[in-house]
Amino acid sequence: MRFYFFVSCLGAAAAVLASAVWWVWPVILRLWRIPQVLVDGKDKDALRIGILGASFIARAAVVHAADKRRDVLVSAVAARDWTKAETFAKQHGIPAFHGGATAYLDLLAREDVDAVYVGLPTHLHLEWTLAALRAGKHVLLEKPAVLNMEEAKQLIGAMAETKLQVFEAAHHRYHPAARRFKQLTLKERDVGLSDFEARFSMLDPKALLSIFKELLGISKPVTQEDRFHERIKNLDRWYYCVDMLLWSTGAIDAEVIFAKEDRFSISATLKLQRSASTATATLYMARDNLWEPFSWSIAEHGLADKVRHA
Numbered sequence: 149m150r151f152y153f154f155v156s157c158l159g160a161a162a163a164v165l166a167s168a169v170w171w172v173w174p175v176i177l178r179l180w181r182i183p184q185v186l187v188d189g190k191d192k193d194a195l196r197i198g199i200l201g202a203s204f205i206a207r208a209a210v211v212h213a214a215d216k217r218r219d220v221l222v223s224a225v226a227a228r229d230w231t232k233a234e235t236f237a238k239q240h241g242i243p244a245f246h247g248g249a250t251a252y253l254d255l256l257a258r259e260d261v262d263a264v265y266v267g268l269p270t271h272l273h274l275e276w277t278l279a280a281l282r283a284g285k286h287v288l289l290e291k292p293a294v295l296n297m298e299e300a301k302q303l304i305g306a307m308a309e310t311k312l313q314v315f316e317a318a319h320h321r322y323h324p325a326a327r328r329f330k331q332l333t334l335k336e337r338d339v340g341l342s343d344f345e346a347r348f349s350m351l352d353p354k355a356l357l358s359i360f361k362e363l364l365g366i367s368k369p370v371t372q373e374d375r376f377h378e379r380i381k382n383l384d385r386w387y388y389c390v391d392m393l394l395w396s397t398g399a400i401d402a403e404v405i406f407a408k409e410d411r412f413s414i415s416a417t418l419k420l421q422r423s424a425s426t427a428t429a430t431l432y433m434a435r436d437n438l439w440e441p442f443s444w445s446i447a448e449h450g451l452a453d454k455v456r457h458a
């Protein structure tokens with residue numbers, strides 16, 4: 149009896165492990181593979197992108213994409229640390245790099261850069277996007293583009309003045325499921341779509357580590373700066389809920405009627421004004437969710453098609 153129990157447990161553990169490897173392995177391979185952006189083999193008039201910040205997201209969002217296209221190349225990268233810039237450039241075959249205190253400005257001054265990728269922490273987006281526009285560069289700007297309405301106005305003003313493009317990297321808008329959802333809700337614009345829900349869930353390895361440290365009693369005291377960065381990170385993630393909702397429902401106005409924040413989540417209820425009808429929307433963001441390390445979803449409870457991506 150014991151033997152059969154042991155074999156069944158082993159079988160179940162093997163099945164769980166196999167399924168985890170099956171789902172997670174392609175993601176690990178994709179992120180681990182070091183993409184190359186060799187200039188050879190690119191179109192003569194390829195768009196030349198300069199990267200500000202030798203970061204994980206720059207590699208995942210720009211270098212991987214440029215690797216797959218003939219019409220885009222990465223011509224330079226800048227990092228605040230000289231060695232980091234050099235390592236990133238060499239790893240990916242990027243022909244030029246800048247390091248040190250003036251690195252970002254040096255990259256913006258280059259003639260072989262048509263557009264700049266600003267994947268810096270969100271509170272630095274406006275400053276460096278304005279600097280890029282002043283230097284005559286188009287900008288691919290990480291989401292959320294800005295922190296508030298005042299910054300949004302400044303950005304729009306600078307775009308109009310320089311006649312250059314700033315494109316927000318709202319990648320979820322290009323997912324086929326999100327596009328289909330938008331198509332369906334806009335088609336049903338005024339016919340009783342009244343109960344929307346947008347969710348985002350995340351498990352941040354850094355946050356997980358700090359929870360363990362807290363439990364073990366070996367964490368450092370939380371500083372004002374830590375709290376500021378936590379607020380910025382929350383905004384980065386909360387943005388997915390808000391943008392998915394407003395973008396896909398075509399809402400023209402929204403009013404917050406309830407909001408709640410605790411250690412593990414942020415939630416809110418909004419009253420949405422659509423072109424000729426009103427709707428209620430629930431937004432929910434899980435901060436550190438072990439069961440859903442990364443997922444977003446948008447739904448309307450009366451609509452049969454529920455769109456989900458995980």
Ligand SMILES: NC(=O)C1=CN([C@@H]2O[C@H](COP(=O)(O)OP(=O)(O)OC[C@H]3O[C@@H](n4cnc5c(N)ncnc54)[C@H](OP(=O)(O)O)[C@@H]3O)[C@@H](O)[C@H]2O)C=CC1
Pocket residue numbers: 200201202203204205209226227228229232267268269270272290291292317319384
């Ligand atoms: N599209 C997506 O899926 C994702 C988008 N993002 C977005 O990308 C942006 C960056 O987020 P994230 O990658 O977490 O940010 P990081 O804290 O990792 O910063 C990114 C880079 O910014 C540079 N940097 C310049 N000044 C500072 C500063 N004062 N403090 C810290 N870094 C600085 C650093 O590059 P260096 O030292 O090399 O100069 C750093 O590597 C955010 O807007 C976020 O919303 C983030 C993750 C995923």
Ligand SMILES: O=C1OC[C@@H](O)[C@H](O)[C@H]1O
Pocket residue numbers: 350352381384385
């Ligand atoms: O866009 C994002 O997705 C992944 C998260 O780690 C990150 O904080 C967020 O900006």
